[in-house]
Amino acid sequence: MSATRRFLDSLRPHFVEGGRLVKFYAIYEMVDTFIYTPGERAGGTVHVRDIIDLKRAMTYVVIATVFCVLMACYNTGYQANVALADTGAGSIDNWRSLIMNMLGYSASNPLSNFVHGLLYFLPIYIVTLAIGGIWEVLFAVVRKHDVNEGFLVTSMLYALILPPTIPLWQVALGISFGVVIGKEVFGGTGKNFLNPALTGRAFLYFAYPAYMSGDSVWVAVDGYSGATPLGLAATGGMDAIYQSGITWFQSFMGFIPGSIGETSTLACLIGAAFLMITRIGSYRIIFGVFLGMVATSLLFNILGSETNPMFAMPWYWHLVVGGFAFGMTYMATDPVSAAQTDPGRWIYGFLIGMMTVLIRVVNPAYPEGIMLAILFVNIFAQLIDYAVIQVNIRRRAKRYV
Secondary structure (H helix, E strand, O other): OOHHHHHHHHHHHHHEEOOEEOHHHHHHHHHHOOOOOOOOOOOOOOOOOOOOOHHHHHHHHHHHOHHHHHHHHHHHHHHHHHHHHHHOOOOOOOOOHHHHHHHOOOOOOHHHHHHHHHHHHHHHHHHHHHHHHHHHHHHHHHHOOOOOOHHHHHHHHHHHOOOOOOOHHHHHHHHHHHHHOOOHHHOOOOOOOOOHHHHHHHHHHHHOHHHHOOOOOOOOOOOOOOOOHHHHHHHHHHHHHHHOOOOHHHHHHOOOOOOOOOOOHHHHHHHHHHHHHOOOOOHHHHHHHHHHHHHHHHHHHHHOOOOOHHHHOOHHHHHHOOOHHHHHHHHOOOOOOOOOOHHHHHHHHHHHHHHHHHHHHHOOOOOOOHHHHHHHHHHHHHHHHHHHHHHHHHHHHHHOO
16 A cells, blocks of 8 residues: 555545545545555455446556657657757747756757757646646536546647647647536536547637647747648648658658647557557557548549649558547547447548548648547547447347348
């Protein structure tokens, strides 16, 4: 038993009101059992069907994002250091310079890259955790239920899909919208039909597009423009990507401008493997998204277009540019907002992959696609399950006619 657990158990008699634990004690208990085994465990023959509870499932998702977080810090700092060298600025002029002046701004220094990126990621995540946590506790107190670990996943994913230059007040506004409007108004964790992190990100995109899109938001250096490969392809096709010097392998590893944690396809695939092995993420959804993307991109390649260069982008480039791999791994597999039946998960994933390419290629105003595709298909997830169940009922009924 941990020292924290012994301390909390000693306080338990003082935190009971009318047979219920005070919420602040429940919060401390949640933090302690995030890593340690809960003190109360069922013994003997019980009706539990699965040893994975909500706490452990959410913990696994957070663990699956570790490589994305590490790559987010490194690439954000790397892109900033490269930009400083290109512009000849040599250094930054803000509070981060107190630390970075000691390490230097060399893109060839891994420690400098990682720390520089960490100084951008940490403020975003701290604001996300603080503001979102306040909303979670507020709704828990009003509704008189315990605070769960669902927000830990939301906060991590939300922070990773933001550009590094976003103002912190917008971070707070976006997570507030995502938690309150995207989840809590529907009853909280397990009752939302939209992904809260994507809901907050979509709100910011449509409310403040100048801070969420364009070439000037992806590199954390004032006055520097660095287009993403997807942005280049939307204007000049594959030739624009090749002329910029960006290679497929570079995009696969994640050394390109983009949202903080979405650039590395390798880190996302490692997370996808972990989620599938632990059965937290559905392999049907992940492979469904992938197959939908491949099928649609091949169709556009065959059709071709003389006016739209995006028709020529091959599927293996769609995989490594933008936030496709991140959305496929962490957003589409949300067990609450996704389809629940096995056939429905294949359909759900395929539609997301198909719509992602459709939005990227046909809609020139929004070259990303994966965020809107997931939110759109979230709306139809229950309808997909309903259709699958009805088809199954009719098929079984015919056997006994």
